[in-house]
Amino acid sequence: MTTTTVNFEQQAAEGAVYYLFGATGDLAKRKLFPALFSLYKEGKLAENFAVVGLARRPRTNDQFRSDVYESIVEFCRYKADDTALWNKFAEHFVYMPLDINNVDGFRELNQLSSELDKKFDIAGNRLFYLALAPDLFGPVSFNLRDGGLLGSDGWKRLVIEKPFGYDLESARKLNAQLSQVFKEEEIYRIDHYLGKEMVQNIEVVRFANAFFEPLWNNKHIANVQITLSETVGVEDRGGYYDKSGALRDMMQNHMLQMLTMIAMEPPSRLQPEDIRDEKVKVLRSLRPYRSSEEVRASVVRAQYSEGAASTKSLPGYRQEDSVNPESVTETYFGARVYVDNFRWAGVPFYIRTGKRMPVKTTEVVIEFKNVPENVLFGSREDVGPNLLVIRVNPMEGMYIKFNAKRPGSDREIQPVAMEFCQSCQVGINTPEAYERLIYDAARGDSTRFTRWDEVAQAWTFVDPIAKAWKESDSDLAFYPAGSWGPEPMDRIIEEDGFHWWPVNGQEEDNVVWISGSRK
Numbered sequence: 151m152t153t154t155t156v157n158f159e160q161q162a163a164e165g166a167v168y169y170l171f172g173a174t175g176d177l178a179k180r181k182l183f184p185a186l187f188s189l190y191k192e193g194k195l196a197e198n199f200a201v202v203g204l205a206r207r208p209r210t211n212d213q214f215r216s217d218v219y220e221s222i223v224e225f226c227r228y229k230a231d232d233t234a235l236w237n238k239f240a241e242h243f244v245y246m247p248l249d250i251n252n253v254d255g256f257r258e259l260n261q262l263s264s265e266l267d268k269k270f271d272i273a274g275n276r277l278f279y280l281a282l283a284p285d286l287f288g289p290v291s292f293n294l295r296d297g298g299l300l301g302s303d304g305w306k307r308l309v310i311e312k313p314f315g316y317d318l319e320s321a322r323k324l325n326a327q328l329s330q331v332f333k334e335e336e337i338y339r340i341d342h343y344l345g346k347e348m349v350q351n352i353e354v355v356r357f358a359n360a361f362f363e364p365l366w367n368n369k370h371i372a373n374v375q376i377t378l379s380e381t382v383g384v385e386d387r388g389g390y391y392d393k394s395g396a397l398r399d400m401m402q403n404h405m406l407q408m409l410t411m412i413a414m415e416p417p418s419r420l421q422p423e424d425i426r427d428e429k430v431k432v433l434r435s436l437r438p439y440r441s442s443e444e445v446r447a448s449v450v451r452a453q454y455s456e457g458a459a460s461t462k463s464l465p466g467y468r469q470e471d472s473v474n475p476e477s478v479t480e481t482y483f484g485a486r487v488y489v490d491n492f493r494w495a496g497v498p499f500y501i502r503t504g505k506r507m508p509v510k511t512t513e514v515v516i517e518f519k520n521v522p523e524n525v526l527f528g529s530r531e532d533v534g535p536n537l538l539v540i541r542v543n544p545m546e547g548m549y550i551k552f553n554a555k556r557p558g559s560d561r562e563i564q565p566v567a568m569e570f571c572q573s574c575q576v577g578i579n580t581p582e583a584y585e586r587l588i589y590d591a592a593r594g595d596s597t598r599f600t601r602w603d604e605v606a607q608a609w610t611f612v613d614p615i616a617k618a619w620k621e622s623d624s625d626l627a628f629y630p631a632g633s634w635g636p637e638p639m640d641r642i643i644e645e646d647g648f649h650w651w652p653v654n655g656q657e658e659d660n661v662v663w664i665s666g667s668r669k
């Protein structure tokens with residue numbers, strides 16, 4: 151594998167043509183246009199770039215620019231005095247109707263690209279962003295090659311959205327198709343959780359703090375809890391989601407990627423390949439579920455039924471648009487996972503993700519073991535474990551929970567939480583994950599993208615779960631929309647003598663918070 155050394159000091163990305171396949175879609179509207187505008191505003195795109203919007207729908211350049219404008223006004227930090235900037239930005243945008251299956255259209259696109267290179271003084275650098283259904287990734291790659299788009303002088307990069315396959319076999323096929331056209335180091339597989347500020351912060355918290363680094367192992371950590379709860383249902387993505395479910399939509403990628411960031415060994419250098427080497431070792435160390443019984447003992451799947459949030463009643467999953475009324479697709483996934491290596495042997499990682507839960511939050515809780523042989527306080531019930539809680543989304547920050555003496559009491563103990571609230575200081579979602587990832591791809595920094603062996607290894611872990619589920623759906627549980635998910639997952643964690651720590655907005659009453667910037 152080629153090793154790329156990245157110059158992290160570089161500010162503006164090198165000039166390039168950005169090809170946005172799927173330019174009329176939801177992701178482009180909600181994430182990609184706003185991210186590009188923010189990058190431009192921050193001076194990270196320089197002036198020599200062009201964006202070509204591509205999809206089948208007919209659109210003039212002006213119509214397309216007006217779509218982009220609406221999107222950034224709705225989803226970006228757009229201010230009235232951004233107007234002059236917008237006008238300059240918009241000049242870089244063009245639209246070309248193109249059906250992915252039409253190779254002649256790609257030849258025309260190549261012609262347009264040469265014109266854009268000349269107009270904006272671009273040295274042939276090309277970034278192809280595929281915001282498309284995954285079955286189109288292969289055909290686009292072939293047509294990019296056959297249409298002549300890979301023949302220019304500069305670099306070529308392919309950025310692809312998830313999901314990368316449906317299982318290991320289909321992922322392998324897809325990878326084989328892409329590999330016929332692009333080298334591994336030219337392929338940027340997006341997992342937008344890796345673009346989130348607090349996920350990136352995990353390595354800093356771990357490796358830059360004498361507080362934590364020596365404690366980060368099975369001698370001191372009792373368990374790790376990762377929660378990714380969403381209040382939304384499947385919205386208008388029922389067609390996709392019903393075939394995917396929480397296992398493939400969230401667990402195979404975002405959840406496992408977060409787990410690798412928590413569990414990986416320190417890389418020898420902070421360079422893309424070194425970090426990814428360590429992450430893949432964690433994935434290889436995951437203890438596989440070897441039978442359906444093992445899956446059932448440690449994995450829970452569930453689907454939301456009718457329920458309510460505040461006073462609003464909510465439909466069950468089977469009543470959602472484009473969902474099979476007898477669907478057995480899981481909208482909740484929970485599991486107890488072990489990383490069988492020297493650092494983590496015996497430490498359970500509890501993972502849960504679900505749609506239509508009471509709050510939108512992503513949090514990682516590291517629960518430490520109690521002080522060993524604590525003869526003075528060990529037997530007292532009011533001594534709780536220390537926690538490090540990393541808030542990933544939508545609130546960003548972290549806190550530590552520890553024990554202190556209640557002021558004025560004899561030796562009464564109270565839990566205290568000391569918090570660093572990043573979003574209180576710099577605003578929520580700053581910078582947005584997609585902004586960071588597009589910028590990284592444009593600079594050639596692949597650290598926050600998933601390498602093929604990571605994807606393959608993640609499927610290797612996930613496939614036996616899907617296989618066990620296929621045998622029978624008798625273990626599918628149900629939870630009312632707006633609730634915290636099914637009871638069996640609580641049972642698994644209680645079996646080990648632990649419980650879920652409250653997440654976002656649901657802290658225990660008796661905790662004293664120390665935070666200048668909170669509430």
Ligand SMILES: NC(=O)C1=CN([C@@H]2O[C@H](COP(=O)(O)OP(=O)(O)OC[C@H]3O[C@@H](n4cnc5c(N)ncnc54)[C@H](OP(=O)(O)O)[C@@H]3O)[C@@H](O)[C@H]2O)C=CC1
Pocket residue numbers: 171172173174175176177178204205206207248249250251280281282283284311312313
């Ligand atoms: N939306 C989201 O929040 C997220 C999406 N993703 C991933 O991003 C990708 C895109 O998702 P999303 O934007 O939601 O999907 P949409 O269905 O909203 O958009 C799909 C886009 O593909 C275009 N398209 C479809 N068929 C063709 C074709 N034959 N030729 C050319 N263009 C075509 C459509 O345009 P037209 O009909 O005009 O051709 C449209 O612009 C998917 O892989 C998804 O899994 C990942 C994470 C989150």
Ligand SMILES: O=C1O[C@H](COP(=O)(O)O)[C@@H](O)[C@H](O)[C@H]1O
Pocket residue numbers: 380399512543
């Ligand atoms: O990739 C996906 O992620 C979103 C959740 O992302 P977040 O950044 O809002 O936490 C999820 O809703 C979607 O189903 C999934 O495809």
